[in-house]
Amino acid sequence: MFTSSPEVPKWLLALLNQLYEIEQKLLRHGDPANALRNVTKIKDNLEESGLFYEDPMGQSFKETRTDLEATISGSQTDNLVVVEVIKPIIRGGTRDFSRIVQKGIVVVETKKVSTS
Amino acid sequence: MSSMINYGIDLGTTNSLIARFNKGQVEVFKNPTGFKETLPSVVGFRSDRIMVGEQARTYAEKDSKSVASRFKRKMGTTEAIKIKALNAAKTPVELSAFVLKELKTFIHTGDSPEAAVITVPASFDMVQANATKEAGHLAGFKQVVLLQEPIAASLAYANKDNSNDLKNSQWIVYDLGGGTFDVALVKIVEGELTVVDHEGDNYLGGSDFDALIVEKLIVPELKKRGSFGDLLGQLKSETGKYNRLWAVLLHRAEEAKIELSNRASAEIDLSLVRDLVDDAGVPIESIITITRSEFEAVIKDAIDATADMMRKILTRNSLRAQDLRFVLMVGGATYTPFVRKRIEELMGIPINTDIDPTNAIAVGAAYFAATKELKLEVTGGDVAPAGEIKVRAAYNRASQEKEELFSARVEGDTGGLFYRITRDDGAFDSGLKKLNARITEDLPLQENAFNLFTFRIYDGKNNPVAATVGSIQIAQGKYSVAGQLLPEDLSLVKDDPGARDTRLDRVFEKNHVLPTKAKKAVEVGKTIIKDSDDELRIMIVEGPAENHPSTNKPVGVLLISGRQLSRDLLKGTGVDLTFEMSESRDLTVSAYLDGTGQEFSQVFDQKPRAVPVRTLASEIQMLDAKLDAEQQEATENENFETAEDLKKLKGQVQELVGEAALLSIDDVTDDRFKLEDRKRKVAQELNALTASKRVDKARVEYAKAKREVSNLVRESGDDKERHQLAELLAREHTFINSSNPERIQTATLGLERLRYQILFRTPDFLVGMFQSLVERRAGMNDQLQAKTLIETGKRNIQSEAWEDLRAVNGRLWNLLPQTDKDSEEMKSFTGIV
Numbered sequence: 001m002f003t004s005s006p007e008v009p010k011w012l013l014a015l016l017n018q019l020y021e022i023e024q025k026l027l028r029h030g031d032p033a034n035a036l037r038n039v040t041k042i043k044d045n046l047e048e049s050g051l052f053y054e055d056p057m058g059q060s061f062k063e064t065r066t067d068l069e070a071t072i073s074g075s076q077t078d079n080l081v082v083v084e085v086i087k088p089i090i091r092g093g094t095r096d097f098s099r100i101v102q103k104g105i106v107v108v109e110t111k112k113v114s115t116s
Numbered sequence: 117m118s119s120m121i122n123y124g125i126d127l128g129t130t131n132s133l134i135a136r137f138n139k140g141q142v143e144v145f146k147n148p149t150g151f152k153e154t155l156p157s158v159v160g161f162r163s164d165r166i167m168v169g170e171q172a173r174t175y176a177e178k179d180s181k182s183v184a185s186r187f188k189r190k191m192g193t194t195e196a197i198k199i200k201a202l203n204a205a206k207t208p209v210e211l212s213a214f215v216l217k218e219l220k221t222f223i224h225t226g227d228s229p230e231a232a233v234i235t236v237p238a239s240f241d242m243v244q245a246n247a248t249k250e251a252g253h254l255a256g257f258k259q260v261v262l263l264q265e266p267i268a269a270s271l272a273y274a275n276k277d278n279s280n281d282l283k284n285s286q287w288i289v290y291d292l293g294g295g296t297f298d299v300a301l302v303k304i305v306e307g308e309l310t311v312v313d314h315e316g317d318n319y320l321g322g323s324d325f326d327a328l329i330v331e332k333l334i335v336p337e338l339k340k341r342g343s344f345g346d347l348l349g350q351l352k353s354e355t356g357k358y359n360r361l362w363a364v365l366l367h368r369a370e371e372a373k374i375e376l377s378n379r380a381s382a383e384i385d386l387s388l389v390r391d392l393v394d395d396a397g398v399p400i401e402s403i404i405t406i407t408r409s410e411f412e413a414v415i416k417d418a419i420d421a422t423a424d425m426m427r428k429i430l431t432r433n434s435l436r437a438q439d440l441r442f443v444l445m446v447g448g449a450t451y452t453p454f455v456r457k458r459i460e461e462l463m464g465i466p467i468n469t470d471i472d473p474t475n476a477i478a479v480g481a482a483y484f485a486a487t488k489e490l491k492l493e494v495t496g497g498d499v500a501p502a503g504e505i506k507v508r509a510a511y512n513r514a515s516q517e518k519e520e521l522f523s524a525r526v527e528g529d530t531g532g533l534f535y536r537i538t539r540d541d542g543a544f545d546s547g548l549k550k551l552n553a554r555i556t557e558d559l560p561l562q563e564n565a566f567n568l569f570t571f572r573i574y575d576g577k578n579n580p581v582a583a584t585v586g587s588i589q590i591a592q593g594k595y596s597v598a599g600q601l602l603p604e605d606l607s608l609v610k611d612d613p614g615a616r617d618t619r620l621d622r623v624f625e626k627n628h629v630l631p632t633k634a635k636k637a638v639e640v641g642k643t644i645i646k647d648s649d650d651e652l653r654i655m656i657v658e659g660p661a662e663n664h665p666s667t668n669k670p671v672g673v674l675l676i677s678g679r680q681l682s683r684d685l686l687k688g689t690g691v692d693l694t695f696e697m698s699e700s701r702d703l704t705v706s707a708y709l710d711g712t713g714q715e716f717s718q719v720f721d722q723k724p725r726a727v728p729v730r731t732l733a734s735e736i737q738m739l740d741a742k743l744d745a746e747q748q749e750a751t752e753n754e755n756f757e758t759a760e761d762l763k764k765l766k767g768q769v770q771e772l773v774g775e776a777a778l779l780s781i782d783d784v785t786d787d788r789f790k791l792e793d794r795k796r797k798v799a800q801e802l803n804a805l806t807a808s809k810r811v812d813k814a815r816v817e818y819a820k821a822k823r824e825v826s827n828l829v830r831e832s833g834d835d836k837e838r839h840q841l842a843e844l845l846a847r848e849h850t851f852i853n854s855s856n857p858e859r860i861q862t863a864t865l866g867l868e869r870l871r872y873q874i875l876f877r878t879p880d881f882l883v884g885m886f887q888s889l890v891e892r893r894a895g896m897n898d899q900l901q902a903k904t905l906i907e908t909g910k911r912n913i914q915s916e917a918w919e920d921l922r923a924v925n926g927r928l929w930n931l932l933p934q935t936d937k938d939s940e941e942m943k944s945f946t947g948i949v
Contacts, residue, residue: 024388037708041692044635063162063171064560067543071363072178075354083360084390086367091541096565100542103151107363 008051008101013090016053016102019043020088051101053088061108068104076110083109121261121488123232124481125219126268127212127248129188130295130321132157133478134219134232137486144475145222148538153475155222158185159214161201165547166534168218178354186295187211189318191251192244209251216255217578228579231259233485235268235477238300238314256577261488265291266300267309268480269446272471275483285441286312287468288426290459291477293447295321297422301429313433315425322373322449325415329369329406330362332414334384337404342394364389372406377453381407412454419455423462442468446476504528505551505573505583514591515561522569522588523556532576537588540568548574561592593629602628605661606671606703608654608693611641611949618738618945619858620668622661623695630701636693640711641949644685648678652685652947653731654693654707656720662856666739666799670792672720673731674705682712691948729788733776734945736795739802740769746806761805768798810857818852818860821867832874840870882921883913889928896931905931 023039046052061070061080067089072080083106090102124142126133131154135144144153147169160172160183176185181200187208190197196205220228236248245262252260266289274282286303300314335348350356351365368384375382386392387402394400426443430436443465445456450473460467472479505528512520522537533551537559538544544560551573561567569588573581607620623634644650653675659668678685689711696704706717743766750759772795779788822845829841844866851859875881886909896902905924912921 021385021388029387034713037692041637063160063165063167063175064544064546066171066538066545067541069170070174071366072174073360073363075178077175077179084364085388086364089543098541098562098565105367107360109360 008090008092012051013102016046016051016090017087019046020053020055024085050092050094051090052095052098053090054104055085055088056082056104056106057085058082060111061106066103067100068106068108070106070108073107073109079111080108081111082106119490121229121231121233121259121485121490122482123229124263124268124478124483124485125216125232125234126265126475126478126481127188127215127234127236127251128157128293128296128477129186129318130157130293131155132215132219133475134222135475135478135482136223136225136227136229137482142479142482144478145219145224147222148224148542153478155215155219156185157188157212157215158183159187159206159211160184161199162547163201165549166214167545167547168214171545171547184211192241192247209247209254212248212251213254216251216257220255220578230257231261231485231490232257233261233263233481233488235263235265235481237298237316238264238266238311239298239316240264254577256575256579259491261485263481263484264300264311265289265298265477266302266311266314268477268484269444269471270302270309270480271483272476272480273444273468275480276470282309282441286435286439287441288429288443288465289446290422290426290443290450291446292422292449292455293321294323294449295319297321297425297447299422299425299429301433301435313429315429317421317425320418320422321447322452323366324418325373325449325452326366326369328414328418329373329411330365333406333410334365334369334404338394338400342396342398342400344395361389361392373411373452376406376408376411377451379408381405408454412458415452415454416458419458420462423459426459426463437464440465442466444468444471446471446473448474505530505533505581507571507573507583509571509588511559511588511590513589516593517561518563518592519558519560520590521556522559523554524571526551526553526555528583533581534574534576534578535571536574537569537571540570540587544569548578559588559590561590564593566591602626602630602632602697602701604658604669606656606658606695606697607661607665607668608636608638608695608948609657609665609946610638611946613641613949618665620657620661620663620665623656624697625661631696631698633694633696636695638691638693638948640685640687640689640691640709641947643687644676644678644681644947646678646681646684650947651675651677652691652707653945654705654948655731655946656695656703656705662858664799664803664858666735667796667803669796671703672705672718673728674707674716674718675728675731676707676709676716680714680716681709682714685709685711729776729779732788732792732795733779736769736772736776736791738945739795739799740766740773743769743802746802755809758805758809762802765798765802765805768794772798807855807857811855811860814857814860814864815852818864818867821864821871825867825871828871828874832878837870837874841867844870876922877918879916879918879921882918882925885925886913886921886928889925889932892932895933896928897933898931902928902931 019039019042023036026036026039043052056068059082061068061082068082073083085104085106087102087105089100089104091098092101093099122137124135124137133144133153133155135142146153147155155169156173158169158172158176160167160175162175162179162182172183173185175183181198184197184199184206187197190208191212193208196207197211198205223229232252234248234252236245240248248262249260269289269291270282270287282304284304286301289300289302291298296316296318297320298314298316301312303310303312331348335351338344339347347358350358351362353359364386368386372382372384384404384406385402386404389402392400392402443459443463445467449455450469456467456469505526507524507526509522509524511522530551530553534548535551535555536548537546537557541562543562546557549555559569567590571588573583575581602624603626605622605626606624607622609618610621612619621636623636624632640652644652653673655673656671657665657668658671689709691710692708694706703720704717705720706715708715743762747759747762747766750762772791775791779791825841829837833841844863847863851863854860890906893902893906905928909921909924912924
């Protein structure tokens with residue numbers, strides 16, 4: 001378990017980041033061979049060992065959030081939402097009690113208010 | 117307490133660090149969330165809070181009216197930075213003090229240092245140096261000692277290894293950081309380290325390399341692949357169509373740059389970028405390869421410019437390359453091999469990369485601090501308030517919302533005090549806010565988790581103030597009125613071939629909040645032939661998971677018959693089970709068969725209970741058989757009272773058997789539910805009647821297994837097995853006095869597994885097994901092969917080739933006819949293990 005110490009080996013974080021990318025690619029570009037099932041299995045195994053990631057896509061961002069390293073796109077800085085995720089947030093522990101072990105790296109942008 | 121200063125601070129233009137010398141070692145502190153040693157030197161004033169570091173840096177470019185950065189270069193000037201949110205201006209000294217105060221929060225040891233060594237660039241004049249000192253005082257340090265950065269780096273090198281003798285030599289410190297470049301000539305003059313000359317560029321660093329990769333390599337490549345107008349302009353402009361992509365590209369470029377330190381080429385993968393299309397809407401091929409030589413070509417001019425600055429220093433000081441001992445590399449950008457190689461090549465001076473370039477200055481400052489005595493200067497600064505602060509907080513302890521309002525009344529003198537709330541998982545930081553008599557803060561909550569927050573009060577110098585504030589705990593999605601709790605354990609019934617019985621595997625624990633979801637991976641326990649009537653029974657029961665399955669209430673059975681299979685399902689194939697329970701307690705069970713790729717799913721609402729007649733009939737049969745065995749045993753042991761009770765139960769079971777036989781497979785009445793209820797009651801009674809006997813028996817078996825396995829481990833176990841045994845025995849107190857035999861049996865099973873793990877290695881066991889197989893030779897399928905194998909086995913025994921003997925045993929076992937092997941196995945009930 002990785003609850004007490006934030007020192008998770010780098011290779012393990014790299015592995016989770018890659019897994020996240022694979023998952024996103026499959027979700028976005030299609031998954032004819034049902035590889036997402038394998039991704040989910042690996043995720044479950046990792047979660048049992050106390051590591052899981054969180055996709056912040058679409059979440060709102062403000063200055064008090066310390067689980068994200070954000071770059072602001074556009075000129076506005078209010079009502080920001082995550083529009084690109086470069087790396088997900090990785091947490092150590094259980095779903096009930098966990099700690100951030102890797103900040104998510106994201107691009108945020110002012111939420112567009114629909115004009116319709 | 118040490119009488120030395122011990123604390124060293126690298127107050128950098130882009131990043132700052134703090135380190136402490138303690139017992140001969142220097143520790144560089146990490147930020148409270150434990151990720152980085154560096155704190156971006158950026159201060160933001162947004163809304164009513166003050167933020168320092170990463171959070172502020174996010175807004176540095178886009179909200180320069182409330183966020184200040186790179187103020188170090190303005191130290192000692194009268195220029196003040198206007199802050200819109202404050203409607204006031206802050207001086208570089210005040211801003212630097214914020215950074216220094218924030219660094220104090222990195223110190224996890226709870227110390228609150230009163231003195232520190234702070235580094236300054238070689239280029240700082242007296243006014244600038246004094247301004248830095250003032251910032252230190254403002255941050256609450258009573259004693260501030262300044263140290264030039266190149267000297268600090270040199271000290272880090274000199275202290276790294278005592279053999280680094282720098283006497284009678286001079287060298288260059290080459291400091292290429294994230295955003296600034298400094299180069300200095302250092303030499304020992306009259307026994308003291310002195311900066312003789314220096315040069316620098318305030319706008320050159322590693323982040324410029326990333327931008328160069330994007331501008332000179334990625335953008336031209338993208339333009340080749342699609343039709344773009346002014347792509348670079350659209351990337352860089354705030355209102356540009358591709359502005360969002362700019363940040364992604366910079367990040368990927370940085371990753372590629374790091375990768376190119378070890379490899380000849382790196383790939384930039386943009387397939388995760390949403391809508392990567394050109395101006396005409398055509399998707400762009402998303403993998404771009406960059407070679408090391410391409411990268412080197414784009415940064416070459418910048419590196420050559422730094423060499424020019426070094427040459428100027430040499431010329432001004434009438435030095436030749438050979439007069440210099442080395443070029444000491446400092447700053448993150450010097451990790452790039454080309455930087456090192458090019459400088460060595462151009463200057464003809466050896467490169468020294470012995471120190472960690474990112475923290476060398478802070479480390480050197482701490483070494484220096486360890487030699488400086490504490491002499492606390494009297495300053496006219498604020499004094500921490502003496503009066504006690506009382507905080508009465510009000511907030512919801514349980515919430516379904518994403519945010520919860522925290523409010524508090526503060527009693528005592530709040531003048532000049534600040535507060536800060538952080539979430540313990542590292543995902544929220546309120547920043548420093550002024551403490552008033554009444555405070556409110558929206559606390560964001562992590563969903564479905566226990567959220568712990570820490571509330572701290574600080575004085576004007578970021579020293580914590582004692583106050584009666586506990587931690588704030590809010591459960592999100594837990595224990596709320598809306599969230600239903602599960603009244604009993606829900607478990608999966610599995611075959612237990614070892615015990616020739618079934619057992620429970622808990623899926624959801626009692627009091628779990630609904631809705632909920634869980635997964636289990638199981639294996640097929642027996643081969644199911646396509647189109648046969650054999651079936652897998654994914655059976656879920658409700659009740660204590662430690663009990664025997666027959667005593668628990670069935671919730672539902674997902675049946676998968678041979679007729680539904682697209683091909684044979686072999687023993688050992690994986691089955692992924694997913695269980696989902698809604699708030700209204702509808703249970704959805706899905707099974708994915710790895711072997712056939714089929715998925716089966718069924719929803720069980722709580723009534724009527726799904727009890728297939730066929731399953732019920734086999735359960736009753738199992739119960740009947742068990743009862744017979746118990747009755748026989750009780751009679752043999754002359755335990756007549758129990759035998760009599762069991763006899764009564766037997767009568768009831770007989771009735772059940774008869775009634776079950778009368779039920780049609782598609783019975784639609786509630787007869788089967790009544791029958792199931794009665795069956796369960798009989799099973800519970802049987803369980804109760806035999807519990808004490810089974811507990812005693814289980815204890816005896818456990819004690820025996822413990823004795824034998826302990827001996828075996830002592831004689832033939834390895835380290836890992838000794839550790840496994842110790843772990844098993846350490847848990848003994850949790851089950852040995854339990855009235856539940858299954859718990860003790862589970863522990864015995866653990867010991868048995870360990871026993872066989874060791875036995876399968878030991879020669880005696882292997883020989884014994886071989887001999888037993890030889891005795892069963894007559895029944896084997898292929899006599900010729902059996903003969904050859906037995907001869908090989910005998911030779912293996914002679915030559916003590918135990919590994920080979922094990923292989924022979926395995927192959928002989930496979931020659932046994934199926935029925936022989938099956939006799940070792942239980943009759944499968946659920947078909948899953």
